[in-house]
Amino acid sequence: MGFSRTHPLHLVLGLIVWAVWFVVLYGGVSVACKLAPPDPAAGALTWINTLLMPLTLVVVALLGWTAWWCWQSAETEPLRRFLARTAACLYLLSALATLAVAMPMLFLPPCI
């Protein structure tokens, strides 16, 4: 089947990216707070938030593009079409979930 748009691994890859990014956010914030905690008075505008938020947007964009790429599959064979369409929806949901989990970085300071 090759690693085409219809490969079954696409059914889980988007959510694996979500999970990895979730760990990076949680672990990254914890380690960053240990190494160089920003001034609590700075609110959400700290180096940690301003570094992680744009990176999150990159991950979201990547997942969004992959969703579009899978959706573009021209497959007509029912099984392959099922895989490509389901994978596209899963990539899109992964993008939204990644964005949703990172949203609190806009409002909350990282280390208190």
Place this chain on the structure above:
Amino acid sequence: MSDRQGDKAQLHAQFERVWANLPGVGTLAAVNHTSVGLRFIVTGLFFFLVGGVLAMLMRTQLALPEQNIVGPELYSQLFTMHGTLMMFLFAIPILEGVAMYLIPKMIGARDLAFPRLGAMGYYCYLFGGLIILSSLLLNIAPNSGWFMYTPLSSSTFSPGPGSDFWLLGITFVEISSMTGAIELIVSILRTRANGMSLRQMPLFCWYILAMALMIVFGFPPLILASILLELERAAGMVFFEVAGGGDPLLWQHLFWMFGHPEVYIIFLPAAGIVSTLIPVFARRPIVGYRWIVLAVIVMGFISFGLWVHHMFTVGIPQLAQAFFSMASMLVAIPTTIQVFAWLATLWTGRVVWSLPMLWILGFLIIFVAGGLTGVMLALVPFNWQVHDTHFVVAHLHYVLVGGMLFPLIAGLYYWLPHVSGRMPSNVLGAWAFWLVFIGFNVTFLLMHLTGLLGMPRRVYTYEAGLGWDWLNLLSTFGGFIMAVGIAMFLLDIGMHFRFGRRAPRNPWAADTLEWAVAMPVTTYNFISLPTIRSRHPLWDNPQLPDEIERGEHSLACIQHERRETWGSDAVTGRVRERVHLPSNSWIPLQAGLALTVVCLGLLLKSYWVALAAVVVSAFILLRWSWHNGGHPQAAPWRPDDPCDPSLHSRTSDGPGRWGMLLTLMANGSLYASLLFGWFYLWTAAPQWQAPEQGPLDLPLLLCSGIGLSLAVGIYHWLTRQLRRGLSSRLAGGLWLVALLGAVHAALLVWVLLAAELNPTGSAHDAVLTVMLGYLLFHGALAALLSAMQAVRVRRGYVSAALPYEPLVLQPFWSYTLGVFWLGLAAFILLPMAW
């Protein structure tokens, strides 16, 4: 009798002879999935009853204020054992039992992929469960809550054997969850009926696939945590004690990394039952098949990102809490997708309100309410307010009883005719439903209010006049109504086998393949294996059961007394090989008994007995692996071996390889948990101390790693040759690999002995000791298994014509190499570079 009927009877007699359990006590050697699945279900119901009795004792104690029917110590044992029994010994095993019973029948197979593994899992479950239960009878049951928080469960505050019973018993029982999960995944992916692609797979299989994968990744953190805590309690090693550089919060993290996915592990199969039953009783296909598949996959992942919402009050920074709060709210979305799909199916169908549908209705009401309070608890400020109150108790019971017990009973009623050949009683069943439904809501709906009024969990009594008196009395009243309902359900089931009216074939007019099986069910399920082109085989072809029974489909023959079923492509479902399955075997029971002695030896601190039992267990398990593939007791090479398709042991990618890969995924999850523990203690433990100089001899470790790398390199070369049909240097090569593996392991022992680690005084050294032990175990096992393969080559069980086993072992070597170098980088090199 016509010739045709005579042929049919002869064919069935032949299949019955090959697939039947042994008579009398020989039934303990049964490995077929129908017997094993039913045993799981019956045993699960037994533990459910015991757990229910414990709940009634607690409710009796709480009925009135300041009672002393049950003292504080016994009360602590009761709530600990109630939670433990219901979660570990009832919910998961019974759902796995249902899955084990149903999955092969739903996918058109004759058995699960690893029958002996399922049978051993059952014995581990039974014996482990009895060990845990015995502690209650001896009045030494664990009493730290079902989540066993440290330091309460540590030796300082729980010096008795209660915690040990929990840690050893539950780890023992978890063997069964893990073996069940692995065999279910491989069976679903690799033994479906010809043509049953992923798109045509019954939704129940998607749910079980997700559940089983969650077990594979979700259970290892708890297994690791239990091993570490037992090592701390029994050997004094430091992991959770602050004084030596440990941290009690590490336990909470590891526990809830398992504990939260656990809720979904329980919910998913139950939701699978709902998604199976609703279309049948709505008389139409489910609305949004693809949306449900999508929701199941999303749920399987997102539910791993919620664990910290059980820890909102332990002092984690607000931003980190908010990540988990968002994830906790997100998980409601896939749940809602399923609820709307079910409602849409009911809305657009012609619903037949049979007995199972009553229980489904109860599920919809109660589970949705529980889900909504779950969203409330996902909000950090609200969570702080109601933490450790009866509100949480009410919420979790709404989710678990609503989300699991109601669908389970619906499923038991639905599939009961399959087992007994009789229909359930609508009258008794409806009475049972209403009593349970009303009793449950009287108990737990009011309990939300009790919690909001401030009553804490896990207190054995309370003062009068705090506003909780009438609520507790009514909750107890409701609890007893529910208990009467459950008793009526069990009475109904019991009477049904004798008095139920005879069920016609496919009595609910269902669409899935399990109803094509004869009723009561036979041990081989299908005399011939059909090709499937639709999601609703029985709706599209109502004659299919008769065609199957007449042997008109494929593989309707027995060759050399082998049990066989199709092995198929994981995606398309096209047949790839004939999977030959083991027959009745005493090995699973022997293994279960030997492991029980290991468990008891550790519990009684008779370590020599435990060690001897470990040796015996290892011998039994290796003997098990010996009776495989080309062994005369399995499928020795014969000139008339089928070749289109071949027997799986003649191929390079049979189910065993998939089983190995899944085992390694679980193993990897355990190793990742150890890495997490290392980094967590390093960054968060208040008194973490690492020596200036790393205690391990780096050059020696590098030599050990080079030996391992050479072994793996040679092994890969040998398997490449084998795939090309060349096996002339196989035996010698395998001996060389085994030797290099042994050198690697010996050097690791040297490193361990030379390091003079102090695991009882320092968490740093304790984690390093565990890590080295882990690597040593893998290196030694890989070497031993390779030596066995070399002997098998000499015996003719492995060859160019029988290349399967070395290819199954190959990922294990790669994994051993990976964890070694990763361990070296994370545990040795990174701290040096810091």
